[in-house]
Amino acid sequence: xxxxxxxxxxxxxxxxxxxxxxxxxxxxxxxxxxxxxxxxxxxxxxxxxxxxxxxxxxxxxxxxxxxxxxxxxxxxxxxxxxxxxxxxxxxxxxxxxxxxxxxxxxxxxxxxxxxxxxxxxxxxxxxxxxxxxxxxxxxxxxxxxxxxxxxxxxxxxxxxxxxxxxxxxxxxxxxxxxxxxxxxxxxxxxxxxxxxxxxxxxxxxxxxxxxxxxxxxxxxxxxxxxxxxxxxxxxxxxxxxxxxxxxxxxxxxxxxxxxxxxxxxxxxxxxxxxxxxxxxxxxxxxxxxxxxxxxxxxxx
Amino acid sequence: xxxxxxxxxxxxxxxxxxxxxxxxxxxxxxxxxxxxxxxxxxxxxxxxxxxxxxxxxxxxxxxxxxxxxxxxxxxxxxxxxxxxxxxxxxxxxxxxxxxxxxxxxxxxxxxxxxxxxxxxxxxxxxxxxxxxxxxxxxxxxxxxxxxxxxxxxxxxxxxxxxxxxxxxxxxxxxxxxxxxxxxxxxxxxxxxxxxxxxxxxxxxxxxxxxxxxxxxxxxxxxxxxxxxxxxxxxxxxxxxxxxxxxxxxxxxxxxxxxxxxxxxxxxxxxxxxxxxxxxxxxxxxxxxxxxx
Amino acid sequence: xxxxxxxxxxxxxxxxxxxxxxxxxxxxxxxxxxxxxxxxxxxxxxxxxxxxxxxxxxxxxxxxxxxxxxxxxxxxxxxxxxxxxxxxxxxxxxxxxxxxxxxxxxxxxxxxxxxxxxxxxxxxxxxxxxxxxxxxxxxxxxxxxxxxxxxxxxxxxxxxxxxxxxxxxxxxxxxxxxxxxxxxxxxxxxxxxxxxxxxxxxxxxxxxxxxxxxxxxxxxxxxxxxxxxxxxxxxxxxxxxxxxxxxxxxxxxxxxxxxxxxxxxxxxxxxxxxxxxxxxxxxxxxxxxxxxxxxxxxxxxxxxxxxxxxxxxxxxxxxxxxxxxxxxxxxxxxxxxxxxxxxxxxxxxxxxxxxxxxxxxxxxxx
Numbered sequence: 001x002x003x004x005x006x007x008x009x010x011x012x013x014x015x016x017x018x019x020x021x022x023x024x025x026x027x028x029x030x031x032x033x034x035x036x037x038x039x040x041x042x043x044x045x046x047x048x049x050x051x052x053x054x055x056x057x058x059x060x061x062x063x064x065x066x067x068x069x070x071x072x073x074x075x076x077x078x079x080x081x082x083x084x085x086x087x088x089x090x091x092x093x094x095x096x097x098x099x100x101x102x103x104x105x106x107x108x109x110x111x112x113x114x115x116x117x118x119x120x121x122x123x124x125x126x127x128x129x130x131x132x133x134x135x136x137x138x139x140x141x142x143x144x145x146x147x148x149x150x151x152x153x154x155x156x157x158x159x160x161x162x163x164x165x166x167x168x169x170x171x172x173x174x175x176x177x178x179x180x181x182x183x184x185x186x187x188x189x190x191x192x193x194x195x196x197x198x199x200x201x202x203x204x205x206x207x208x209x210x211x212x213x214x215x216x217x218x219x220x221x222x223x224x225x226x227x228x229x230x231x232x233x234x235x236x237x238x239x240x241x242x243x244x245x246x247x248x249x250x251x252x253x254x255x256x257x258x259x260x261x262x263x264x265x266x267x268x269x270x271x272x273x274x275x276x277x278x279x280x281x282x283x284x285x286x287x288x289x290x291x292x293x294x295x296x297x298x299x300x
Numbered sequence: 301x302x303x304x305x306x307x308x309x310x311x312x313x314x315x316x317x318x319x320x321x322x323x324x325x326x327x328x329x330x331x332x333x334x335x336x337x338x339x340x341x342x343x344x345x346x347x348x349x350x351x352x353x354x355x356x357x358x359x360x361x362x363x364x365x366x367x368x369x370x371x372x373x374x375x376x377x378x379x380x381x382x383x384x385x386x387x388x389x390x391x392x393x394x395x396x397x398x399x400x401x402x403x404x405x406x407x408x409x410x411x412x413x414x415x416x417x418x419x420x421x422x423x424x425x426x427x428x429x430x431x432x433x434x435x436x437x438x439x440x441x442x443x444x445x446x447x448x449x450x451x452x453x454x455x456x457x458x459x460x461x462x463x464x465x466x467x468x469x470x471x472x473x474x475x476x477x478x479x480x481x482x483x484x485x486x487x488x489x490x491x492x493x494x495x496x497x498x499x500x501x502x503x504x505x506x507x508x509x510x511x512x513x514x515x516x517x518x519x520x521x522x523x524x525x526x527x528x529x530x531x532x533x534x535x536x537x538x539x540x541x542x543x544x545x546x547x548x549x550x551x552x553x554x555x556x557x558x559x560x561x562x563x564x565x566x567x568x569x570x571x572x573x574x575x576x577x578x579x580x581x582x583x584x585x586x587x588x589x590x591x592x
Numbered sequence: 593x594x595x596x597x598x599x600x601x602x603x604x605x606x607x608x609x610x611x612x613x614x615x616x617x618x619x620x621x622x623x624x625x626x627x628x629x630x631x632x633x634x635x636x637x638x639x640x641x642x643x644x645x646x647x648x649x650x651x652x653x654x655x656x657x658x659x660x661x662x663x664x665x666x667x668x669x670x671x672x673x674x675x676x677x678x679x680x681x682x683x684x685x686x687x688x689x690x691x692x693x694x695x696x697x698x699x700x701x702x703x704x705x706x707x708x709x710x711x712x713x714x715x716x717x718x719x720x721x722x723x724x725x726x727x728x729x730x731x732x733x734x735x736x737x738x739x740x741x742x743x744x745x746x747x748x749x750x751x752x753x754x755x756x757x758x759x760x761x762x763x764x765x766x767x768x769x770x771x772x773x774x775x776x777x778x779x780x781x782x783x784x785x786x787x788x789x790x791x792x793x794x795x796x797x798x799x800x801x802x803x804x805x806x807x808x809x810x811x812x813x814x815x816x817x818x819x820x821x822x823x824x825x826x827x828x829x830x831x832x833x834x835x836x837x838x839x840x841x842x843x844x845x846x847x848x849x850x851x852x853x854x855x856x857x858x859x860x861x862x863x864x865x866x867x868x869x870x871x872x873x874x875x876x877x878x879x880x881x882x883x884x885x886x887x888x889x890x891x892x893x894x895x896x897x898x899x900x901x902x903x904x905x906x907x908x909x910x911x912x913x914x915x916x917x918x919x920x921x922x923x924x925x926x927x928x929x930x931x932x933x934x935x936x937x938x939x940x941x942x943x944x945x946x947x948x949x950x951x952x953x954x955x956x957x958x
Contacts, residue, residue: 026415028407031400036422036469039462043437044429050440097344104337112576114341119572120565121348126530127547128561129351134550135558136354143354173351176344193677196644199664200671201691201742211690215681234430237530241547251432258436258535266440273433280428296724297680 044277051270063271072272075248080279082164082249083232086171090232091225093172094179102187115184118177125174130241133170137161162243170242171235175228182227186220189298216297223290230283233276250276352565359558369559379560382545383527389457389541390526393464394519397472400465402515405476406507409485423473426466431531438463439535456536463532468522475521479514480507517575524571528564595620595778596641596746601650603636603802610636612802614650618795621776623769625789628799629825634782637799638748641780642671654745670739672749676731678723684734685710685719691742709737712771729760736768740775747772747779753788765792786826790814798822820943823869830875832910834868834942836860844868844942847906851884854937866942872901874939875914877925882936886912890925900924904933 054060067073101111124132136143137154138161147154160166190213198208236251245252250272257269362368373379408416426434438459442449449455485507492502508515530543538544546564550557594617601614611633618624626634639645641652643664651660659667670691678687685706686693692702710716713733723731732752739747749768753761769792772779783789789796790810798805798813798821806818817823824831834851837843839862842853846868860866879885891911892903895918902925903913914933916922925931 025407025411028411029404029415029419032404032419033422035400035462035465036425039438039459039466040422040425040429040434043434043441046441047433047437093340093344096340100337100340100344104340105334106337106341110341114344116569116572116576117348119575120569123524123528123568123572124565126528127543127550128528128564131546131550131557131561132351132355135358135561136351141354142357143350173348176347191675191677193673193675194679196642196664197671197673197677197679197738198690199644200642200669201738202665202694203690204665207694211693212679212681216679230427234432236430236432237534237543237547241530241550251430254432254436255531255535258432258439269436273436276433277429280430284424284428 047270047273047277050267051274053267054265060267063265063267066265066268067271067275071248071253072268075250075253075272076275078164078248079233079250082168082171083229085168086175086232087225087229089168090172090175090228091179091221094176094224094228095183095221097176098180098183098187102184103190114180118180121177122174122181125235126237127241129170129173130238133161133166133173133242137166137169162246164247167239167242167247167249170238171232174238175232178228178231179224182224183217183220186217186224186294186298190216219290219294219297223287223294226283226287226290230280230287233279233283352562355558355561359555359562362555369555370563372556373559373563376556378545381540382542385538385540386527386529386533386542387523389461389464390523392461393468393526394522396461397465397468397522398515398519401469401472401476402508402511403503405473405480406485406503409477409480410489420473423469426470431463431467431529432535434463434466435532435535450536456538460533460536460538460541463536464522464526464529467525467529467532468518471521471525472518475514475518476511479511483510520571520575524568528568594618595622595655596780597651597653598637598641599651599653601637601640601647601652603633603640603645604648609802611640611647614804616797616804616807618778618780620655620778623772623779623781623792623794625781625783625793625796626799627783627786627789627796627826628805629784631801632799633802634784634797634799635750638671638750638780638782641746642669642748643667668742668744669746669748670742670744672732672735672739672747672752674751674754676723676728676735678731678734678738680723682722683719684715684721684723684726687723687734688737688741690738695742705741709741712740713737713767728756729764732756732764733767736771740771740777744777747777749779749781751783752781754783754785761788768792790826798825800825817869817941817943820867820869823941823943828872828913828915830868830870830872830912831943832868832870832906832912833908834866836862836864836866838862842937844940846886847888847908847910849886849906851886851940852937853940853942857942860942869941869943870912870935870939872913872915875912875933875935877902877914877916877931877933879932879934881934882939883934884937884940885932885934887930887932888912889930890927892927893924904931 051063052059052061054062067076097114100106101114133141135141138144139155141161144154161170194212194216195208198212203211234251236249236255239247239249240252240255243252245256254269254272254276257266257272359369360366365371404419408419429437439450442455442459443451449459488506488510489502492506497506527542529541530547533541534544534547539548542564546557546560549560596616596618598614598616601611602609603611614633614637616624626637628634636645640647643659643662643666647660651658653659654667654669678684679690682690688709689702689706692705697705706719707716710719713736715730715733718726718730718734723734726734735752736749752768753764756764765788781789781792790813793810795807796810796813797807800821806813806822808816808818813822814827817826820831823829832846834844834846836857837845837850839857839860842856844851844853844857844866851868857866875881886904886906888904888906888911890902891905894901894903898918899915900918901913901915903911905911912933
């Protein structure tokens with residue numbers, strides 16, 4: 001845009017002669033890399049290697065084959081389903097919430113309230129969240145009792161907080177806020193002039209949203225939903241506390257593996273972990289691509 | 301760049317402001333918000349508030365003293381013990397993380413920009429490796445020879461800190477990187493160098509102070525994550541930590557968990573307000589999303 | 593025949609008066625500039641014509657139709673924004689054709705029109721590009737084409753060139769004017785750059801603090817400024833304190849030396865202090881420049897490219913600057929030489945009672 005060049009950003013500073021030997025400079029990053037290796041890559045590699053070994057310590061692909069046996073495929077499917085539902089549902093309602101406070105003309109203070117609350121709520125996940133919902137919608141929960149008094153008993157209709165639906169409902173508590181936080185900058189980035197230019201061209205608000213705003217926002221929205229997906233997929237504490245481990249989600253099954261409960265084949269556990277990492281890796285990759293697109297547009 | 305980062309304050313990035321528009325800045329709202337926006341907001345507010353209310357009412361079910369649960373919590377040495385333990389772990393995590401991240405981010409910006417994508421990728425890894433997988437791996441690595449750490453408390457504590465530092469990387473690095481970008485590190489460094497300053501002094505006297513706000517926000521966020529964290533602490537058998545304490549409480553006691561839940565919510569809220577407050581003066585954006 | 597007419601337009605933001613009593617009648621096909629410093633209300637007025645703000649009072653009429661309260665998407669005005677505001681998710685061609693799509697123009701006709709406009713702005717092969725692939729100047733041309741595509745009755749431009757390099761600015765503004773003349777569209781151009789306003793417009797509206805200071809053709813504004821603000825904002829100017837000796841005869845005293853104006857002094861009585869304005873280009877070195885003469889030592893000689901500016905000190909601390917075209921053969925005076933400077937009575941303007949501001953040459957060609 002403005003062509004005034006930033007002299008500070010250009011190439012090497014004049015004071016230092018351009019030395020081609022960057023060979024030694026990377027040593028400065030050694031602590032970082034050593035730490036990352038020790039506490040992240042080493043364990044990860046261990047898992048990768050371990051997934052190719054069976055209980056007799058021989059190299060095998062059996063573990064990966066076994067991923068399709070027993071409760072494991074179901075666990076993956078369930079987890080994917082829960083994550084998808086909360087990603088899309090959480091994404092849509094989160095988008096609407098963010099829209100309401102940023103572009104909906106509500107008093108400014110509500111925006112600040114929602115943002116700070118979202119910061120809290122997205123960190124509230126885990127044990128306290130599960131407890132809060134148990135106290136509210138559990139068998140003897142506060143809301144359950146009220147609903148019963150009003151004549152509607154959700155538990156009669158088959159609702160269980162420990163079911164897939166219950167877990168999804170609880171997950172929304174941190175998915176909505178996460179979506180709000182992620183998408184807010186994108187909504188802010190919708191320049192006022194775009195709307196004015198569209199109006200100037202004769203577009204109605206609906207046409208503006210349909211042809212300009214939503215297309216511009218789509219990469220950000222999709223990217224955010226992918227992050228929500230990954231977020232839900234990796235969540236363990238909340239579901240575990242809520243269901244006591246009865247719902248077969250991948251993180252919970254892996255957790256059981258660690259405790260040595262179900263299968264006595266750690267290799268299988270490793271393979272499951274690898275499966276999880278693969279899914280997360282793909283998610284982050286997709287997110288990165290979408291994010292680059294979004295940033296390019298919103299910065300233009 | 302790809303970590304979820306957001307602005308509580310809502311400052312639009314990059315808007316062209318060539319000519320100050322004094323008059324239009326005071327544009328009055330066209331109407332008092334459109335009704336659909338209100339509807340959505342109210343529905344959202346209800347969804348968020350009801351569970352909290354439910355928790356509160358549950359916590360005061362004790363008779364005859366309705367605040368018995370709260371008293372019990374505050375009297376319980378394990379509550380403060382848990383908080384103290386997690387808080388300490390949090391502080392150590394923050395210090396270690398800062399000591400690693402700040403010089404690294406600084407060095408990458410100044411001397412080895414080519415490795416920047418690599419470093420960014422590494423700081424994103426904690427998102428790809430969920431805590432449950434991470435702790436799984438950590439336990440396996442450090443309970444076999446030669447590095448048997450899991451056998452001792454101290455060893456397990458060290459693993460815990462290590463894991464938390466890793467978890468904090470995406471947020472810390474992002475905060476520091478943004479802060480460095482905002483203060484134009486290169487010029488500051490060159491100015492300091494021309495005045496005769498060495499690297500260590502530059503870092504300590506020039507860089508750190510100017511990054512104070514970013515560092516503080518990163519620190520608060522890390523603290524919030526550490527205190528609330530359950531998975532890793534649990535599997536490392538760190539029952540002294542706040543997360544496992546809360547979980548245990550939830551399984552055994554009827555009413556005190558509700559009280560603790562609310563207290564924990566309140567504490568997190570205070571931390572977030574502190575972050576928002578600190579982030580107010582900072583340029584660049586403040587991180588707020590954490591682990592679940 | 594008036595085409596665009598603003599009558600008694602007033603705009604308040606709370607207590608703040610952004611625009612006060614704005615009256616303007618433009619002819620069809622006229623190019624009018626709103627010129628003034630930041631915050632003077634020129635952009636607000638433009639946005640009222642576009643419909644993004646509603647006047648607190650007054651009316652806006654286009655071709656006989658009152659549009660004061662109409663929503664912006666019903667008016668037929670095209671706006672070019674300072675920041676281009678091109679839709680990043682659409683190609684250049686889609687951007688230009690957006691207004692046509694909204695109006696449900698048949699696709700073949702729309703495509704023709706877009707191609708025409710691409711030709712007009714000299715970017716015939718850039719239709720498939722995206723805005724971020726174009727330079728600033730190119731983006732601005734696309735923004736212009738987009739505004740023209742809907743064949744608006746009035747074209748509005750909000751400081752369209754301020755984000756561009758100087759050279760591109762000059763080239764692009766000529767192009768804008770050429771296109772405007774070709775299409776004969778009534779145009780309102782907002783700028784704080786007086787050179788732009790003077791070189792492009794049929795008429796200039798000089799604004800300050802929400803009010804119109806003067807409306808007139810560029811030459812009139814420059815040569816016969818109505819108020820001291822206009823005099824100091826448009827072009828460069830010497831502002832010197834003087835005393836009225838004989839108001840009726842137009843005699844003044846500057847730094848102890850007598851000068852005359854060509855008209856009697858109004859609004860000030862004999863003996864009063866006034867501000868005298870003299871354009872540097874009307875002053876000549878030596879005594880051949882006109883009946884008025886001032887003498888003093890040379891304080892400074894500045895080389896400004898095509899112009900050499902000589903500053904002469906006067907009694908009492910004031911100074912007089914004179915501009916001469918750069919002539920390599922002429923030897924400029926030395927600092928310290930005492931010289932005479934002369935200028936005609938017609939170039940001597942009395943603008944307002946009261947002492948001159950601290951600075952004695954006001955160079956407001958921002």
